[in-house]
Amino acid sequence: MTRTALVVAALHVVGIGGLAATLVLDGGAGSITLVMALTAYGLGLRHAFDADHIATIDNTTRRLVREGRDARGVGLWFSLGHSTVVVGAAVLLAVGVQALAPALEDESSPWRRFTGVWGPVVSGTFLLTVAVVNVLLLRRALRAARSGGPGATHDHGPAGGPVAWAVHRFSWATDRPGRMYGVGLVFGLGFDTATEIGLLAMTASAALGQVPWYAPLPLAVLFAAGMSLLDSVQGSAARRAYAQAGTGAPGRGRLRYDVLVTGVSAAAAVGIGGVTLLQVAAEHLPALARVPGASVGLEPYGLVLAGVLLVAWVVGLLCLRQPRAEA
Incomplete structure (x- = not known):
């Protein structure tokens, strides 16, 4: 059993164990607590299909594999970083709901306004940058392949200019799977996941007055x-x-195969990242609201993107398994 599978299994054991303990300690609220737990788990599954999650994990994995680095655990570390925000919000709810309630409930609060900009800007910028990195790596590989050199598989040749300077620093921040924890953390500060769990717990508490103070912890x-x-x-x-x-x-x-999968992956990242940044800008510059994509909701496109990537992988594998005579 891999380390990733062990960590995922451990999270399930802790969550289910915490839920069971909550039901035993407070049987009077058993039904509502169980419904909240199932809803929280379902929200986690759904959130993994957000378009920015899929594009981020896909492009980062593609880049690490392209550079010959270990890409195991990219998705896990990203989700752990993202989940840290939810767990932190749950702890705050457990020790003092009233202190966190205004920030969670009031969309006009300074915290909600800040995170409403921070999250999309970070995710959009990251996606555009990782797309550029993948395209640059592909271009170097194609150039090496045309020259017939041994660098056709992995080319780490230096490049100059401000783009190379920015890419170098970006690469350092994501050059191993463990550093995706930080990426997931700053994505999570957009406060969407924390809001889902926080409002779920507080709504149930306010409606019934029966949910124990520690109930948000197993939910997170x-x-x-x-x-x-x-x-x-x-x-x-x-x-x-x-x-x-x-x-x-x-x-x-x-x-x-390389051109196909990189092109689809990078195009997805550019599209999602560009629309995300456009929508943030349109909120402050109403004139941009007329630009196509400014009002598009990205939530339904996660499953579509997953399907497109799957088709690209399958078609790419068919290209690999049907070699043609080389000149």
């Missing part, structure tokens, strides 16, 4: 368990798919 863990499960599965699938490019025989089929 169950949320993290659901999200980490699907994020880890996606990261593992992406790693295996992109690793095929390194094991295939050199030739046009391999290059077609």
Whole structure:
């Protein structure tokens, strides 16, 4: 059993164990607590299919594989960082709901206004940057392949200019799976996941007055368990798919595979990142609201993006398994 699977299993055990303890200690609120727990787990599963999650994990995994680095655990570390915000909000709810309630409930509060800008700006900028990194890596690989040099698989040659300077610093921040924890953490500060869990717990508490003060804690863990499960599965699938490019025989089929999967992955990141930043700007500059995409909701497109990437991987594998005679 891999370390990723062990961590995901441990989150489920802790979450279910905490839920069971809550039900035993406060049987009077058993039904509402159970409903809240199932809802929290479902929200975690759903949140893993957000378009920014899928594009971030996919592009980061693609880049690490392209550079010959270990890409195991990208999805898990990202989800753990993201879940930290939820767990932190749950702890605050447990020790003092009233202190956190205004920030969670009032959309006009300074905290909600700040996180409403912070989260989308961070995720949009990250996606655009990682797309640029992947395109640069592909361009170097294609250039090396045309020259017939040994760098057709991995080329780390230096480049100059401000773009290279920015890419170098970005690469340092994401050059191993463990550093995706920080990426997930700053994504989570957008406060959407914390709001979902916080308002869920507070609404039930206010409505029935029966939910114990410690009830939000297993809810947060169950949320993290659901999200980490699907994020880890996606990261593992992406790693295996992109690793095929390194094991295939050199030739046009391999290059077609590389161009296809990188193009789809980078295009998805650019599209999602660009729309995210456009929507933030449109909130402050009403004239931008007329730009196509400014009012598009990205929530339904997570499943669509997952399907598109799956099709790209399958088509790419067909390219690898149908070698053509090389000149």
